[in-house]
Amino acid sequence: MKYTYTEKKDTRSGFGAGLAELADTNPNVVALCADLIGSLKMEKFIEKAPERFFQTGIAEANMMGLAAGLTINGKIPFAGTFANFATSRVYDQIRQSIAYSNKNVKIAASHAGVTLGEDGATHQVLEDIGMMKMLPGMTVINPCDYNQTKAATLAAAAHEGPVYLRFGRPVVPVFIPEDMPFEIGKGILLQEGTDVTIVATGHLVWESLLAADELEKEGISVEIINIHTIKPLDEEIILKSVEKTGKLVSAEEHNYLGGLGESVAGMLARRRPTPQEFVAVHDTFGESGTPAELMKKYEIDADAVIKAVKRIIERTK
Numbered sequence: 001m002k003y004t005y006t007e008k009k010d011t012r013s014g015f016g017a018g019l020a021e022l023a024d025t026n027p028n029v030v031a032l033c034a035d036l037i038g039s040l041k042m043e044k045f046i047e048k049a050p051e052r053f054f055q056t057g058i059a060e061a062n063m064m065g066l067a068a069g070l071t072i073n074g075k076i077p078f079a080g081t082f083a084n085f086a087t088s089r090v091y092d093q094i095r096q097s098i099a100y101s102n103k104n105v106k107i108a109a110s111h112a113g114v115t116l117g118e119d120g121a122t123h124q125v126l127e128d129i130g131m132m133k134m135l136p137g138m139t140v141i142n143p144c145d146y147n148q149t150k151a152a153t154l155a156a157a158a159h160e161g162p163v164y165l166r167f168g169r170p171v172v173p174v175f176i177p178e179d180m181p182f183e184i185g186k187g188i189l190l191q192e193g194t195d196v197t198i199v200a201t202g203h204l205v206w207e208s209l210l211a212a213d214e215l216e217k218e219g220i221s222v223e224i225i226n227i228h229t230i231k232p233l234d235e236e237i238i239l240k241s242v243e244k245t246g247k248l249v250s251a252e253e254h255n256y257l258g259g260l261g262e263s264v265a266g267m268l269a270r271r272r273p274t275p276q277e278f279v280a281v282h283d284t285f286g287e288s289g290t291p292a293e294l295m296k297k298y299e300i301d302a303d304a305v306i307k308a309v310k311r312i313i314e315r316t317k
Contacts, residue, residue, distance in 0.1 A: 002190075002191060003175040003176075003190065003191075003209055004175065005173035005174050005175045006174075007173075007174050008171040008172055008173055008174065009145075009146035009171055009172070009174050010146070010168065010169060010170060010171050010172070011143060011144075011145060011146060011148075011149040011167035011168050011172065012039070012040060012041050012110045012111070012149075012167050012168065012169060013041050013146060013149075014143070014145070014146035014147065014148070014149030014150040014152075014153070014167065015040070015041060015080075015108060015110070015149050015150070015153050015165070015167050016040065016041025016042060016043070016044060016045070017041075017044075017146075017150045017153075018149065018150040018151070018152070018153025018154050019031060019041075019042060019044075019045045019078060019108075019153060020044035020045050020048060021150075021154065022045075022153070022154065022157050023044070023045045023048035023049040023052070024048060026076065026157055027052075028074055028075050028076045029052070029075075029076045029077075029078065029157055030052045030053070030054065030070055030075045030076065030077050030078070031045050031046075031052065031053050031054070031077070031078045031079075031080065032053075032054045032055075032056055032063050032066060032067055032077055032078070032079045032080065033053075033054075033055060033056065033063075033079075033080045033081065034056050034057065034058055034059065034060045034063050034080070034081040034085065035055070035056075035057050035058045036080065036081055036082065036110075037055070039082070039110060039111065039169075040080040040081070040108060040110050042080060054066060060081055060085045060086065060089050060090045061089070061090045061092075061093045063079050063081070063090075064079060064090050064093040064094055064097060064098060064105070064107075065093055065097055066079075067079040067098070067103075067105045068093075068097040068098050068101065068103045068105055071103045071104045071105060076104055076106065076157055077104075077105050077106065078106045078108050078153075078156075078157075079105060079106070079107055079108060080108035080109075080110065081108075081109070081110070082109070082110055082111040082116075082123060082125075083109035083110060083111055083112035083113075083125045083128050083166060084111070084122075084123050084124070084125035084128070086107050086108070086109040086128075086164075087109065087125060087127075087128040087131050087132060087164075088125065088127075088128075088131070091131060094107065094132075094135065094162075095135060098162050099135040099136060099137055099138050099162055102137050102161060102162065103162060104160060104161060104162065105162050105163075106156045106157065106162075106163045106165060107132075107162070107163065107164045107165065108153075108165050108167075109128065109164060109165060109166045109167070110167055110168070110169065111123065111168065111169045112125055112128060112142075112166045112167065112168055112202075112253070113125070113126060113168060113202070113203070113253035113254065114126065114253065114281065114286040114291070114294040114295065114298055114300075115168050115169060115170045115203060115253060115291035115294065115295065116168070116169050116286075116291075117169065117170065117288075117289065117290055117291050117294065118288050118289065118290070119288070120286070120287060120288040121285040121286045121287055121288075124285070124286040126253075126254050126255045126281050126285070126286065127254070127255050127257075127258060128164075128166065128254075129142065129166065129230055129252075129254050129258060129259045129260065130254075130255065130257065130258020130259060130262070131258070132164040132231075133230055133231040133258075133263065134258075135162075137161055137162060138162050138163070138164055138231065139156075139159060139161060139162065139163045139164065139184060139185075139229070139231060139232070140163075140164045140166070140229070140230040140231040141155075141156065141163060141164065141165050141166065141184065141228060141229050141230070142166045142167075142201045142202040142228060142229075142230055142252075142260075143165075143166075143167060143182075143202070143228050144176065144200075144201070144202055144203065144204075144205035144206065144226060144228060145172060145173065145174050145175055145176050145205075145206070146172075146174045147174055147176045147177070147178050147180070148176045148180075148182060148226075148228060149167050151180070151182035152165060152182055152228065153165065154182075155182050155183070155184050156184075159184055166202070168202070168203060168253075169291075170203075170291040172203055172206060173206050175206060175209070176226075182228070184229050184232075185229045185232040185233075185234060186229070186234050186237070187199070187225045187226060187227045187228070187229070187234035187237040187238070188225065188226040188228070189223070189224075189225055189226075189237065189241075190205070190209065190224045190225065190226050191209070191212060191222070191223060191224040192223055193212070193221040193222040193223035193224070193245065194221045194223070194244060194245060195220050195221045195222060195245060195247075195313065196220070196221075196222045196223070196245050196247050196248070196249060196309050196312055196313065197222070197223045197225065197238070197241040197242050197244075197245045197247065197248040197249070198211075198212070198222050198223065198224045198225070198248070198249045198250075198251060198305065198309070199225045199227050199238055199248065199249075199250050199251070199260065199264055200224065200225070200226060200227065200250070200251040200252070200305075201226070201227045201228065201230060201251070201252050201260045202252060202253050203253050203295075204251035204252050204253055204279065204300060204305070205224075205226050205251075207251065207295075207300070207301050207302040207304075207305055208222075208224050208251050208302070208305050209224060210302035210305075211302040211303075211305035211306045211309065212224055214302070214306055215306060215309055220309060220310075220313070222309060223241050223244070223245060225237055225238065225241060227260060227264075230259075230260050230263060231263070233263050233264070233267060235267050235271065238264060238267070238268075239271060239272055242268070242272060242274045243272070246274065246275070246316065247274060247275045247276070247312045247313070247315075247316050248264065248268070248274050248275070248276045248277075248312070249276070249277045249278075249279060249305065249308045249309055249312055250264050250265075250276060250277075250278055250279065250280070251279040251280070251300070251304075251305055251308075252279070252280050252300070253280075253281070253295075253300055254280055254281065255280060255281050255282075255283060256278040256280035256281065256282055256283070257283055259280055260280075261276070261278040261279075261280055264276065275312055275315055275316050276312070277308040277309075277311050277312045277315075278308070279299065279300055279304050279305050279308050280300065281298045281299075281300060282298075282299075284298070286298065
């Protein structure tokens with residue numbers, strides 16, 4: 001495998017590292033949190049810039065309103081809480097006060113997907129990407145490891161306009177090089193192949209690399225694209241790949257309704273109809289369990305990617 005790892009870290013720590021760097025490099029960056037400082041890894045930012053941190057308590061709607069107001073004088077607020085509370089609980093505030101007004105707010109959404117684990121379905125959000133990508137002007141980013149999450153945080157701060165930045169709780173392999181460029185809206189070709197295109201996002205990028213390694217042993221060549229930005233979607237990198245392979249598998253830790261796969265399918269329907277298989281949660285809530293157990297049960301692990309690749313090959317014979 002071209003990409004290997006020597007350590008595992010949670011992507012939320014990548015956000016914390018990026019935010020801490022911004023404390024030193026960008027005096028306009030401020031941070032808000034809804035009583036989840038430790039979970040969002042904001043401690044280092046607070047140590048460096050305590051006067052630029054606002055603890056709102058368990059009042060997420062108020063936090064989004066405060067964040068929108070802070071942009072008026074040129075501040076760049078990062079408003080952090082669990083992804084479930086950062087979307088479903090405060091959708092009206094985001095729509096009216098942030099998206100509609102095109103406020104420069106960065107919504108930092110941690111503990112996304114089923115890999116939140118043992119806290120169960122009430123905290124495992126699987127519909128957030130769909131909710132946020134439908135808001136006009138909202139950029140939606142879902143990085144895959146610690147290094148990419150740190151880079152995404154820095155890029156979000158430099159981007160003018162509202163951003164939804166999604167990351168997770170579990171420790172996962174760190175495999176993206178620290179110096180790999182991160183450009184909002186530009187996918188990354190991680191591995192070239194000829195038989196099937198895999199477009200993956202978040203935790204499913206590593207699972208797709210694992211799947212590709214196994215598939216190669218069976219003589220199946222897959223091309224892997226890391227779609228860290230779901231909106232705006234890098235259409236050209238996907239189109240170039242499917243021109244070669246003629247078939248595609250999308251892989252994500254999200255409901256197949258409304259997520260990356262649906263965005264890709266819609267784009268392909270408009271520009272180049274292509275057979276597609278979805279690796280995603282199939283219209284259900286999660287439950288309590290370890291991340292590995294839940295990824296297996298809901299068929300969003302490497303084995304699920306392998307099965308999807310074989311299905312699409314069988315379908316297109």
